[in-house]
Amino acid sequence: MNFVEKLIEILSYNPQAPLLFNSGFFLYFFLFVLIFNKLFTNYKRAKIIFLTISSIYFYYKSSGIFFILVIISSLIDYIAGIVIHNTNLKFKRKLFLILSLIANLGILGYFKYTNFFINNVNALFSSNIPLQDIFLPVGVSFFTFQSMSYTIDIYRNKLTPERNFTDFLFFVSFFPQLVAGPIVRAADFLPQIHNRPLITKADIGKALFLIIAGLLKKAVIADYISINFVDRVFDWPARYTGVENLLALYGYCLQIYCDFSGYSDMAIGLALLLGFKLPMNFNSPYKAVTITEFWRRWHLSLSSWLRDYLYISLGGNRLGKVRTYINLMLTMLLGGLWHGASWNFVVWGGIHGTALAFERITNLPEKLEKSKILKLFGAIVTFHIWAISMIFFRAQSTQHGIDMVNQIFYYFKPEVFLQFINGYSIVFALMVIGFLSHFTPKKLEDFVTEKISNASLISQAIIITIVIWIVVQFKALDVHPFIYFQF
């Protein structure tokens, strides 16, 4: 194979190796983007076009031909936005809003929910419609929501449409947030396109802190404990003791947080290095004392999206008490379904809806404020409600979930715990480090950020290089062999 062929192979989409921030290729990509970003400093239009093309290319490297979806979705919403804004005809405004919603929800529905729908139809009518092998392009759930919020805001007269299609496409496709959020609002992002980015030394420190923390969370903790422990237990809970199941559940709570928040952190950090500020997406969620507070700390850009575009669209709390609770529940049920096409996610949403409603009725959050012990107790209970809901979130089937609970309650075998620490020492160490670092005080975080900000360019580069080196070491580690503990 000659060099050109090799280069083409590297630059084309490879379904086995979709581009992630922690891929080796990303370092090349980001350097390339920064070089041209600098060259185009004084040519704003060229810069936006370049960044848009780079973003679309980034998506191509993640999902191949499906980058067309991003463009189609953007184009529809771009046109719908302008039409809705330019007309006073109520009917026409509504029509184009509905068109935009159908387009976005249609894309989302087809790629994510077709088989779910077929399964349910088959179960209801005992029919035998074959399931389809549909590839779920990455980020569909994110970019469709992002561009839907744009048309809804225009419909609500809260936003004027973007006139330039490239700018709009750039907003939807901006690569740091394209595949896994944060879900950015047009009102927050579009104005940033038009100004020359202001990046301060403090921003750099913050960005580096987020990127480093994100890399370690995602590529070290989450990736390692999932492949080496958590996945296999969830694959087959009945094969493992209760201790292992419980640790796998705690491990999964850590994994999903590290994975998701780590990726978001990297996205925010990378965007910041390009001069764009994205909203914060996670705020140490496991410190939450109630489920209500939890949802103000977990995946903020989604929970605020659901609040503004689903809960409020349903009537929010303006239609009386009963409707408020119904709306709350509906929002959480649909929010659950957003996470994945299965009734398990609806149950998951239901658990959270119930908890939120309960806390609202009893006014629990205020009551807990009064004492430190109550708050600690609240945090432990909240974490465990979350953990229980995560059984449904992660289990492959309801039966798997039931197996897991059964094993935890009826086949605990506490003596296996010490063997576990021994057999899975790295997994255990990472879990301890992961949870401990979650509870470090904000002050320490700020202190570290400041230290990084004030460090010299060389020192910063050395730190990042070391982190990359660590990530590579963990990536290259062999999968930890399967262990049957004796009991």
Place this chain on the structure above:
Amino acid sequence: MKKNVDDYPLYLTATVFLFVAILSFIPFQFDLSGFKIKNVDIFSDFKENPKPEIKPEKPIEEDDFFKPKYDLNPNSNDSIDGLQLKEKIKASIFNLFLAKNLSDANNDTIFVKGNKVVLKNQPIVGNVQQLKFFFDGLNKTKSEVVRIAHFGDSMIEGDLVTADFRELLQNRFGGNGVGLLPITTQDVNFRQSTKISFSSDWKVGTVYSGNPNRFPIGFNGETFVPKAGSWVEYSTPHLYKYLKNFSTVKLLYTNAKPSNVNFVFNGNEKRSEKLIPGKSLNILTINLTKPANSVRIEFPLEDQAQVFGVSLENGNGIYVDNFAMRGNSGVDLNKFDEDLVKEFSSKMNYKLVIFEFGLNALGAARGDFTNYEKSMINVIENLKKILPNTSFLMISVQDKGMKTDPLVKELLDAQKNIAKATNIAFWNFFEVMGGENSMSNWVDANPPLAAKDYIHFNERGAKKLASLLAESLIQAYTKLK
């Protein structure tokens, strides 16, 4: 006003890039108390993939012993590469809105990340003539009970593989029932084909996890001895077509006190049956007038008998007994009482023995399989001597790991050597799965076929294995019977 440093990220990223590039040139690999420190190589993408070392073809590959002895099915001619390429192009262009039917996924097809991967089933090779005892048995399933002993490790725990394999064979050759079941077992939580519950006070001796009381051990490798009042209960599931009920219960035991055991069928039909003393294998057979869905057996006396298990059956046909031995590599299949094994065979009519072992040999062997070969050859030779009219089939190890564990291939060669040395039939499941690096396809398949430990198959994967095995075996039967 704060200073704008919007060029800074470029310089910083370039410096990081430079550092990582420098690091890529420094060979920095060493072994730190077990952790292999790897070199960071940012240029690895650009380098030619190191060509797999072409080992001098081992003579064993050329060996006639492993050549197909009969014509292959003519319709498996599709070249895998050709198909994959075509499917790839299709996937990338048309799949945008036109998805493929998952129901296309028949026996030989799996879908991996939007690609269709065609599995190539392999014929049974090796000494297929030795399968004649089994094939003769298959010809007689209308008039007698014919059994297969399916030995394996954690791969077949919970009646995995066996359950689906049994169903396919019973569908073709008759027979209806799960066959011989253990009294106590660790896999009750994921055993789908029979619900087993038991009192926790049974004393157990096995060939694979110790036999402190030195109980005589039968062919199934496990012996259970009751305390006063120990019980076991079986009930049938609805998932499997041929396991819905049973009309014959066989209790296999030895060294009984002259006494009675109590049976309760369907929760209320009680019966008391006499045990016969004696050192030989005794089988207490109860034929029911009406098929039952559950049976509970209670042993009123301590050490009332040494019990091997209970077989649930429904008339003549083929029965496949699942003998799962967690953590075992097969080398302990000589720790049973040989006279008992002979009796097992003559009284229960075992016509085929399947060995499905391997992965537990990997850890112990540490790359040298000579001892494993020796032990396994002894085990099989010994069994062949005890069971001269029984056929033997060895199923190869499956692929393991995200990328094939190199030891797996050495083990595969060792298993070939074992099959050849003992002159028995061999089915290369490693090849059937897709050969090298195929486990990751099974894990990534839609729906997944194997667990994320890259070792164990899940129910779907086990089912696929079973149907491929049944396909090959029935194919051999139709060609050679």
